[in-house]
Amino acid sequence: LLRRSVRIDAVFTAADAYDRFMGRYSEHLSPQLADLAHVARGMRVLDVGCGPGALTAELVRRAGAASVAAVDPSEPFVTAVRTRNPGVDARVATAESLPFADDAFDAAVAQLVVHFMRDPVAGIREMARVTRTGGVVAACVWDGLGRGPTTEFWRAAREIDPNVPNEGERAGVREGHLVTLFKEAGLRDVEQSEVWSRLAQPSFESWWGPFELGVGPVGVFVARLSDAQRVDLRERCRALLPSGPFVHEVRAWAARGVV
Numbered sequence: 001l002l003r004r005s006v007r008i009d010a011v012f013t014a015a016d017a018y019d020r021f022m023g024r025y026s027e028h029l030s031p032q033l034a035d036l037a038h039v040a041r042g043m044r045v046l047d048v049g050c051g052p053g054a055l056t057a058e059l060v061r062r063a064g065a066a067s068v069a070a071v072d073p074s075e076p077f078v079t080a081v082r083t084r085n086p087g088v089d090a091r092v093a094t095a096e097s098l099p100f101a102d103d104a105f106d107a108a109v110a111q112l113v114v115h116f117m118r119d120p121v122a123g124i125r126e127m128a129r130v131t132r133t134g135g136v137v138a139a140c141v142w143d144g145l146g147r148g149p150t151t152e153f154w155r156a157a158r159e160i161d162p163n164v165p166n167e168g169e170r171a172g173v174r175e176g177h178l179v180t181l182f183k184e185a186g187l188r189d190v191e192q193s194e195v196w197s198r199l200a201q202p203s204f205e206s207w208w209g210p211f212e213l214g215v216g217p218v219g220v221f222v223a224r225l226s227d228a229q230r231v232d233l234r235e236r237c238r239a240l241l242p243s244g245p246f247v248h249e250v251r252a253w254a255a256r257g258v259v
């Protein structure tokens with residue numbers, strides 16, 4: 001029983017930390033991505049790379065839990081999605097190897113995931129395989145070069161460590177790249193668009209705090225710093241952002257294609 005309760009704590013720590021960090025931005029994208037895929041009642045929909053479920057919840061609102069499936073390689077996230085959305089078919093899996101039959105869905109969507117895929121074209125091709133002919137595949141990835149939620153963070157990080165990985169090299173973060181990947185994966189009528197998230201930040205501290213929660217690549221980067229380096233990075237970020245309350249307006253590139 002003790003081991004089980006420790007495991008459940010770990011699940012909610014991971015999901016809650018994500019919610020307090022990227023989830024605050026990604027929940028604004030969910031209705032826009034669902035619109036791109038025309039998700040509505042009566043459709044069977046797959047959420048690829050669901051995380052703790054920012055997009056899954058929107059799909060459930062539109063299509064009903066029994067029509068929604070979700071996958072993520074992270075077991076704690078999949079457990080959180082199951083608990084939060086009873087009836088959703090949530091499974092541990094990657095985009096590159098989806099545990100579903102051909103034509104199982106009317107639409108497959110991936111919000112902020114393509115840049116994490118080991119093989120993005122294979123992942124998008126798998127999304128197309130499980131979607132019926134005439135169905136829609138849609139995805140979005142933060143604008144990693146100009147207006148993403150972590151742009152200022154990586155700019156400051158590069159000032160203290162020039163070897164910081166270049167965000168611009170990740171799949172889909174440059175304008176037009178998602179479209180290229182969708183076409184390579186065999187989708188037709190591929191179109192690019194933009195989706196936006198506007199998050200009110202009452203202070204610099206409210207912006208910075210979640211970077212220390214250990215979530216995603218930024219969390220890993222911060223966790224490896226000494227205390228002095230972390231303070232240095234924080235102050236460099238402060239210099240790049242407004243001093244009072246501000247609205248952090250960030251963009252993700254999106255693409256949709258037809259199977």
Ligand SMILES: C[S@@+](CC[C@H](N)C(=O)[O-])C[C@H]1O[C@@H](n2cnc3c(N)ncnc32)[C@H](O)[C@@H]1O
Pocket residue numbers: 022023026027048049050051052053054055071072073074077093094095096110111112113116117118123
């Ligand atoms: C930034 S989160 C996005 C979560 C959620 N879609 C949202 O919008 O909040 C990226 C997610 O992609 C998942 N992921 C990483 N590699 C993946 C892969 N190869 N296939 C599917 N999901 C992957 C991660 O575990 C993580 O949950």
